[in-house]
Amino acid sequence: MLDPYILQQLAIGLSLGMIYALMAIGFTLIFGVLNVVNFAHGEVYTIGAFAGLMAISAFGPPLLVVLFIALAAGALAGFGLERMAFRPFRRFSDEASLKSRAMREATLMSSLAMSIIAREAMEMVFGSQFQTVDLAYLINKPIHIGPITIVNGDLIILGVTLLMLGGLQWLLKKSPIGLSIRAVSNNALGAKYCGINTDRTIIITFVIGSAMGALAGILVGLYYGAIFPSMGFTPGIKAFVAMVMGGLSSVPGAVISAIILGLSESLSTSFMPSVWSDMVAYAFLLLTLIFFPQGLFGARRERV
């Protein structure tokens, strides 16, 4: 049988991967539709965590209500983000400017700017220190399964990830709104000619993706008991790596890649100092970009 230590590392890696996956789902959804990278996704995640935290410290609702408050905050943040950082750059809807490099990079930089503003504003309001979370809400009660120990948060995060993944697949494949999202993602202009309200579809995509990001934020915040304004940066990059590895527009691919990423990070700590484990993610990013330009699971898309 496997060494219990390795099993424990695998369990940690799996839960780490689930956390990245939680974030990557929303990220990939937004990328798949708009073909732009939303650099502010990490801040949406932080906003979700802070909304949950404020709800907890204000009136201490049950955990489920906290999660819904975070979802609502994320949806709102996504709506605002789309309005401010993305809508102004869709003034020109002809094919050339939709596909132009300048257009895509303008939204890239505007979302980057929004993320700086949001992060710094949160830092001004809350300070850059860790916020204390009411211990009763932390989801890190240990559960022993044979030789390994996991915490109840692992199960919650696993459940939420599966629920989100399943829900999203159902939404995309079975519901009318999913149909219009897929249409816009395939060809925005064509969808418009067919009478699909592309602006509304894009907003809905943002709202769904950001709500998922915010949910990830509060869950991870409660899991680690650490909520602070720049908490979204590293998971944001990890989610991005997972998305690139998964082939950019494939949500299940991103989830699988996120799990691979989490597993390799936690296994890497057994033979090198843990401060270097972030290096694994960046190395994966570069290796994927260089050797698997289509991603590990993705559809073909011109990238080189």
Place this chain on the structure above:
Amino acid sequence: MSKSLLIKLGLLVLAFALIPALLVGFDKGYYYQIATIAAIFMLLAASLHLVTGVAGLLHLGHAALYGVGAYVAAILGANHGIGFTLGLPLAGLSAAAIAFLVALPTMRLMSIYFAVATLGIGQMLYLVFLNWVGLTNGPNGVMLFSGINLFGLEIDSDLGIYYVVAGIVAISILVLNRLSHSYYGNALRSLREDDQCASAMGINVTVMKIQAFVISAFFAGIAGALWAYTTGYISPNDFHFSQSILILTMVVVGGLGSLPGVLIGALLLILLPEALRSVGDIRNIIVGVLMFSAILFLPKGLFGEVSALNFARRVLGQGWAAKKGEKGIGWK
């Protein structure tokens, strides 16, 4: 011709006589510090301008290459007794060497993927600065006590340091100016507009991109060495991702592809937060807001590329002025 000479002279007088005179007049260490920081960031922005503005490659890891220069200069100066005269070019060359290694595999990536790859590389270098304690002293940073020693000449007055920094920055910007307003710069601009077309016209796209990237990294390394020598202390946080964004913002606010605009942008983003210091620590918010409003309201930047090119051509006579008795040959 006389007009162009006048403007060039005017800029030189401004940088080497007027500003030093003002600095001496106020005589506060704080103003000297701001002046040198502004000069260093002007060089950083001008070097990023070559990659992002002219060649159109969105580069999100510039601060890390700048950090390589700073660390090389500081470690050589502090531990190996290699002074400023040799340390400065070595810092530039090592940043350029790392950029070359980085560029070889990544330069074939298309726009956004290149941006992400540079982001990843910037973060990797940052992790090295932060965690390779044996070499970089980790989060504690490196102290550099030896002053600037230029060819055996010890320079320790604030004014002298300003002159050294301003001189090196001016020469570097002159080189970058010649590069971006020349046939070479035009070839880079053609890559930005359409690299397939440029390649069909006989331009070796990948080689040109690598060259631009390496040249820009060289000057970023020079800027890093200047930073290490003027502040005397460097730590990993000076080269974090947010610094890359700050430099990128200077380029975007000033105007993509416009060298004068980029310099104005750098000045604006260094001086404005200092001027607003009394309001509180809102420097980074200002960066974000300026970047956002520049993208939204001034997509061409403060000093757009077309007007900047006209300016360079008409007023500075950058290589376009016909010699006596010859026909103007246009872009040279």
